[in-house]
Amino acid sequence: MKIALITGISGQDGSYLAELLLEKNYKIYGIVRRNSFLFNSARLEHIRDHLNLLYGDMTDCAGLSNTIHKIINENSNFSIFEIYNLAAQSHVQVSFEIPKYTTEVDGLGVCNLLEAIRVLPKYTTDKIRIYQAGTSEMYGHVLETPQTETTPFNPCSPYAAAKVYAYNMMKIYREGYGLFASNGILFNHESPRRGAHFVTQKIIKGVLDINYGKNKDGFIRLGNLYSKRDWGHTKDYVYGMWLILQHDKPDDFVLATGETHTVKSFVEKAFLFKGLLIHWVGEGINEKGIDQDGKTRIVIDPKYYRPCEVELLLGNPSKATRILNWNRKFKTLNNLIKDMFSGK
Numbered sequence: 001m002k003i004a005l006i007t008g009i010s011g012q013d014g015s016y017l018a019e020l021l022l023e024k025n026y027k028i029y030g031i032v033r034r035n036s037f038l039f040n041s042a043r044l045e046h047i048r049d050h051l052n053l054l055y056g057d058m059t060d061c062a063g064l065s066n067t068i069h070k071i072i073n074e075n076s077n078f079s080i081f082e083i084y085n086l087a088a089q090s091h092v093q094v095s096f097e098i099p100k101y102t103t104e105v106d107g108l109g110v111c112n113l114l115e116a117i118r119v120l121p122k123y124t125t126d127k128i129r130i131y132q133a134g135t136s137e138m139y140g141h142v143l144e145t146p147q148t149e150t151t152p153f154n155p156c157s158p159y160a161a162a163k164v165y166a167y168n169m170m171k172i173y174r175e176g177y178g179l180f181a182s183n184g185i186l187f188n189h190e191s192p193r194r195g196a197h198f199v200t201q202k203i204i205k206g207v208l209d210i211n212y213g214k215n216k217d218g219f220i221r222l223g224n225l226y227s228k229r230d231w232g233h234t235k236d237y238v239y240g241m242w243l244i245l246q247h248d249k250p251d252d253f254v255l256a257t258g259e260t261h262t263v264k265s266f267v268e269k270a271f272l273f274k275g276l277l278i279h280w281v282g283e284g285i286n287e288k289g290i291d292q293d294g295k296t297r298i299v300i301d302p303k304y305y306r307p308c309e310v311e312l313l314l315g316n317p318s319k320a321t322r323i324l325n326w327n328r329k330f331k332t333l334n335n336l337i338k339d340m341f342s343g344k
């Protein structure tokens with residue numbers, strides 16, 4: 001019997017991963033925080049009855065340890081126990097406002113998890129595999145393009161610094177204690193379930209609101225239009241996470257599309273889906289996106305600028321393609337945008 005624990009199960013990735021593992025007949029446990037689950041359970045409503053949800057928090061090492069013991073005791077005949085650590089304060093800009101908390105959850109939280117596993121008997125740890133949700137943000141001010149598994153990290157946010165610590169801890173516990181501990185280095189992935197404060201979802205929802213006359217200003221406020229991101233679809237990326245843990249040995253893998261686009265280009269493509277052709281006037285904070293009828297649709301709000309910005313992300317996923325046979329179903333940015341508009 002295969003069992004899985006997903007931390008961050010109520011998030012974008014957690015919900016898609018849970019669906020995938022249910023299709024594969026896993027028994028699934030998930031960690032949720034009591035208060036936020038009251039308000040953040042929509043992504044799981046359709047599968048809620050098939051999940052074993054337990055209260056927990058990445059900052060609570062005793063709680064994590066108890067959770068893992070409980071799962072092992074409930075499933076004494078398990079063959080493989082896969083742990084997907086997806087829980088995080090995942091918003092880069094927010095991490096500048098709450099740096100210590102972000103570090104406690106995204107960085108030390110991984111130490112808590114690894115320690116809870118390391119102290120188990122060897123015959124148990126031999127059946128445990130751990131996936132850590134690493135990120136292309138770790139490349140920060142990039143030192144090489146495209147970025148691969150060997151590109152040095154150069155983080156430029158508290159979020160990224162915490163994730164680099166977590167990445168290194170996974171390697172240390174793999175090498176030092178022989179744990180099956182693998183890092184994904186995932187580039188941006190989006191979906192209809194993307195959180196509302198990430199730029200793609202903000203643009204998609206903004207375009208829909210304008211289209212349905214629900215936005216009284218008629219425009220969307222954005223920050224840096226010139227950063228470039230390698231955006232894929234979350235369904236493809238959770239499949240990649242699963243493949244990473246099916247590999248015969250623990251290792252680190254980049255999952256990316258190998259294409260990069262500016263925020264500005266995402267804006268243009270999204271508006272075009274609803275028949276609005278955006279052109280640009282002005283510069284800097286006075287730059288505006290205007291549609292064919294002369295209506296302002298995008299204005300710059302410096303509140304969304306970050307103290308440090310990751311300017312260019314472009315991943316090379318050839319290791320995952322070659323070794324894991326990872327392939328994407330969503331091949332283009334337009335496919336992704338279309339699916340995000342579908343809202344399903």
Ligand code: NAP
Nearest residue numbers: 008010011012013036057058086087088090133135188189
């Ligand atoms: P998300 O939608 O923001 O979900 C984050 C999850 O973490 C939520 O379920 C949240 O639960 C949970 N969480 C936050 N703080 C926690 C804490 N202290 N203890 C326990 N759970 C906590 O993020 P996502 O897009 O699904 O990303 C999943 C993971 O992949 C994250 O680790 C993220 O950093 C990483 N990642 C994401 C991307 C991407 O493009 N999406 C790329 C690379 C890496 P609540 O509902 O309780 O808040």
Ligand code: F7E
Nearest residue numbers: 090092135136137187188197198199200222223224227304
């Ligand atoms: O920003 C720019 C912003 O917040 C993308 C997380 O999942 O992916 C995500 O991090 C870009 C940045 O994602 C707005 O400055 C402009 O250059 O959607 P985002 P992110 O920071 O790339 C990585 C891989 C993760 O690991 C993270 O967990 O868009 N931008 N205007 C804006 N961004 C936001 N949020 N809001 C704006 O109004």
